[in-house]
Amino acid sequence: MVSALVTGTNRGIGLGLVRELLKDPSITIVIAIVRNLETANDLTSIDDTRLHVLKCEITDEKSVVEAVEKVTEIVDGKGLDLLINNAGIMRPLKLDGDVDRSVVMESFEVNAFAPLLVGNKFLGLLRRAAELKGSAQIANISSGLGALENAMSEATKPPVAYSMSKAALNMLTRRQAFEYKEYKVRATAFTPGWVRTDMGTMNAALSVEESTGPLTKLIMSLTEEHNGEFYRFSGDKSPW
Numbered sequence: 001m002v003s004a005l006v007t008g009t010n011r012g013i014g015l016g017l018v019r020e021l022l023k024d025p026s027i028t029i030v031i032a033i034v035r036n037l038e039t040a041n042d043l044t045s046i047d048d049t050r051l052h053v054l055k056c057e058i059t060d061e062k063s064v065v066e067a068v069e070k071v072t073e074i075v076d077g078k079g080l081d082l083l084i085n086n087a088g089i090m091r092p093l094k095l096d097g098d099v100d101r102s103v104v105m106e107s108f109e110v111n112a113f114a115p116l117l118v119g120n121k122f123l124g125l126l127r128r129a130a131e132l133k134g135s136a137q138i139a140n141i142s143s144g145l146g147a148l149e150n151a152m153s154e155a156t157k158p159p160v161a162y163s164m165s166k167a168a169l170n171m172l173t174r175r176q177a178f179e180y181k182e183y184k185v186r187a188t189a190f191t192p193g194w195v196r197t198d199m200g201t202m203n204a205a206l207s208v209e210e211s212t213g214p215l216t217k218l219i220m221s222l223t224e225e226h227n228g229e230f231y232r233f234s235g236d237k238s239p240w
């Protein structure tokens with residue numbers, strides 16, 4: 001049995017990741033987290049008994065704890081093999097414009113705090129899977145815009161709160177990789193490329209499938225040697 005959980009799955013890359021995971025016959029349970037079931041028709045219309053759709057607000061501790069309880073029942077003592085922290089937001093903020101505190105706080109809450117909280121609350125189930133099968137993993141969907149090496153460029157100028165929060169997610173990934181290693185739970189960061197979603201816009205280079213197809217295969221292929229690294233969807237290393 002291989003189980004995977006993905007956040008932010010009603011649209012975009014999260015929905016694409018769910019579809020790709022379901023193409024893999026080795027995966028027996030896919031848990032798709034959404035915050036609003038009313039906008040999840042594309043997800044709930046997928047006809048596959050391996051798919052479990054759960055409502056959860058990933059920034060809310062009580063909601064995440066409730067989701068852990070439901071997932072504990074679904075996996076029935078076998079633990080969780082793969083957690084993909086995908087949900088994210090990008091809000092415009094310019095350093096030479098008005099500074100909107102709520103934009104910065106919300107960006108950190110969704111892009112950095114939620115992956116920390118979800119990783120923390122699901123650690124018990126990840127550890128259980130690692131005990132049974134030798135390892136489990138966290139995949140954090142980050143962005144090249146969170147890489148310090150890319151920061152001195154026009155391309156990264158507008159969404160500074162997004163870049164700051166993804167840089168924080170990158171640091172979280174390294175800390176998870178280091179601290180959860182003793183439990184045989186790995187953590188890796190990924191950039192999906194520039195993808196045609198509501199966030200990426202229709203001008204982006206890649207369709208959802210062109211990103212999530214290789215990205216899912218990459219995530220499923222990783223081993224201990226990849227712990228704490230940052231990869232592009234295509235498999236080459238991304239700068240931090």
Ligand code: NDP
Pocket residue numbers: 007008009010011012013014034035036039056057058059086087088089110141142143144191192193194195196197198199200201204
């Ligand atoms: P979309 O804007 O298309 O989708 C975002 C998803 O995140 C939605 O499912 C949304 O749910 C969910 N979400 C947002 N806020 C919350 C919240 N507070 N609680 C729960 N779920 C939430 O984005 P993409 O699919 O393009 O992006 C997915 C990930 O990939 C993000 O982390 C993004 O930063 C990253 N990424 C995307 C790139 C691109 O080019 N598209 C490039 C690099 C990285 P809802 O519909 O309810 O709002």
